[in-house]
Amino acid sequence: MRLFDADRASDADWDALHELQASAYRLDYPERPPMTRQETISGLRAPQVQAGEQLTWTAHRNDRLVARAIVMLPSDGNEHLALVRIHVHPDVRRQGIGTELLHALEPMLRDRDRTRVEGWNLTLGGPGESWAQGLGFRIVHSAVLQIMELSEVDRGRWSVAVPPGYRLMRWVGAAPESFVSAYAKAREAIGDAPLGESEFGAPDWSVDRVRRIEASYRSRDIEHRTVVAVSSGGEVVGLTEMEARPLLPERLQQGDTAVLPAHRGHGLGLAMKSAMLRWFTADRPGVAHIWTATGTGNTHMIAVNHRLGFATVRTGSVVSREL
Numbered sequence: 001m002r003l004f005d006a007d008r009a010s011d012a013d014w015d016a017l018h019e020l021q022a023s024a025y026r027l028d029y030p031e032r033p034p035m036t037r038q039e040t041i042s043g044l045r046a047p048q049v050q051a052g053e054q055l056t057w058t059a060h061r062n063d064r065l066v067a068r069a070i071v072m073l074p075s076d077g078n079e080h081l082a083l084v085r086i087h088v089h090p091d092v093r094r095q096g097i098g099t100e101l102l103h104a105l106e107p108m109l110r111d112r113d114r115t116r117v118e119g120w121n122l123t124l125g126g127p128g129e130s131w132a133q134g135l136g137f138r139i140v141h142s143a144v145l146q147i148m149e150l151s152e153v154d155r156g157r158w159s160v161a162v163p164p165g166y167r168l169m170r171w172v173g174a175a176p177e178s179f180v181s182a183y184a185k186a187r188e189a190i191g192d193a194p195l196g197e198s199e200f201g202a203p204d205w206s207v208d209r210v211r212r213i214e215a216s217y218r219s220r221d222i223e224h225r226t227v228v229a230v231s232s233g234g235e236v237v238g239l240t241e242m243e244a245r246p247l248l249p250e251r252l253q254q255g256d257t258a259v260l261p262a263h264r265g266h267g268l269g270l271a272m273k274s275a276m277l278r279w280f281t282a283d284r285p286g287v288a289h290i291w292t293a294t295g296t297g298n299t300h301m302i303a304v305n306h307r308l309g310f311a312t313v314r315t316g317s318v319v320s321r322e323l
């Protein structure tokens with residue numbers, strides 16, 4: 001097993017990793033567009049910033065790359081968790097490699113004070129679920145992947161008025177100093193998004209976390225945009241965020257959308273997301289698709305996404321176990 005260093009990897013290292021991921025994804029996620037080499041590189045160089053530190057291990061047998069594990073170590077209230085994604089090359093499955101890789105990770109995760117492991121995006125009824133259940137994991141949640149193809153969508157769907165009594169504000173990168181503390185507070189509203197029995201809780205938002213995350217986006221060259229809803233009293237009552245990665249110019253990734261409880265049911269979620277779509281696609285003509293993921297039980301968000309032009313392409317499960 002080796003720790004994969006995305007800053008030092010050679011072309012041959014990327015080729016091997018990509019061959020494994022592309023083969024596995026073709027088999028495991030046929031509903032999703034094929035994995036490209038750029039996507040493999042982007043996934044490691046510009047990871048999901050808000051999920052915490054990301055480490056990748058590769059497993060080799062006789063010099064052949066046979067599996068890889070991506071581990072995310074979230075912070076700010078989720079320090080007990082490790083989120084693990086293991087893929088074994090389709091040619092060498094059912095030989096104990098996945099099990100051995102997971103067991104080899106365990107002491108390293110304990111060293112980082114993690115006490116629970118979760119795996120996300122397993123195929124319903126697929127090999128990952130059988131494998132994980134055999135190892136003592138329980139299925140605790142499920143989430144949908146939704147994709148919008150811009151060539152097919154009627155952009156008129158995004159002409160949505162802002163509800164009376166509110167206005168929208170937006171920024172790229174850092175939140176304005178005068179708003180950052182109200183913004184950090186509003187971000188806690190994501191805690192109401194259904195997560196089943198997953199232990200991945202909404203992070204403890206603070207100005208410090210907002211600023212740390214903004215710095216991580218900057219250091220990875222990820223463009224992060226935010227639209228917030230502001231009440232007539234000047235309070236930040238909702239937000240939505242979207243990211244563009246340097247190696248994936250044709251894709252935008254939707255992040256959190258949340259509205260404070262007292263302001264729900266007025267159409268703010270739809271208005272903020274529409275404004276974000278109009279804004280982000282207007283000055284990025286190369287964008288072809290937008291991705292988003294949300295809990296299967298989050299019927300309101302799923303319905304808003306359908307109204308905007310997203311299609312549900314996949315449902316994946318979440319498994320969880322004490323370490």
Ligand SMILES: CC(C)(COP(=O)(O)OP(=O)(O)OC[C@H]1O[C@@H](n2cnc3c(N)ncnc32)[C@H](O)[C@@H]1OP(=O)(O)O)[C@@H](O)C(=O)NCCC(=O)NCCS
Binds near residue numbers: 024085097120122134
């Ligand atoms: C899940 C995965 C990692 C398993 O890797 P693997 O090396 O093939 O698994 P192992 O050989 O260690 O399997 C151990 C046991 O798990 C169970 N298992 C594994 N694959 C299975 C399948 N396709 N169907 C039923 N049970 C399965 C079996 O009990 C197996 O023991 P057995 O072969 O003696 O019957 C691999 O199928 C994979 O990469 N899947 C796609 C990604 C994924 O779902 N990852 C898991 C979540 S992080």
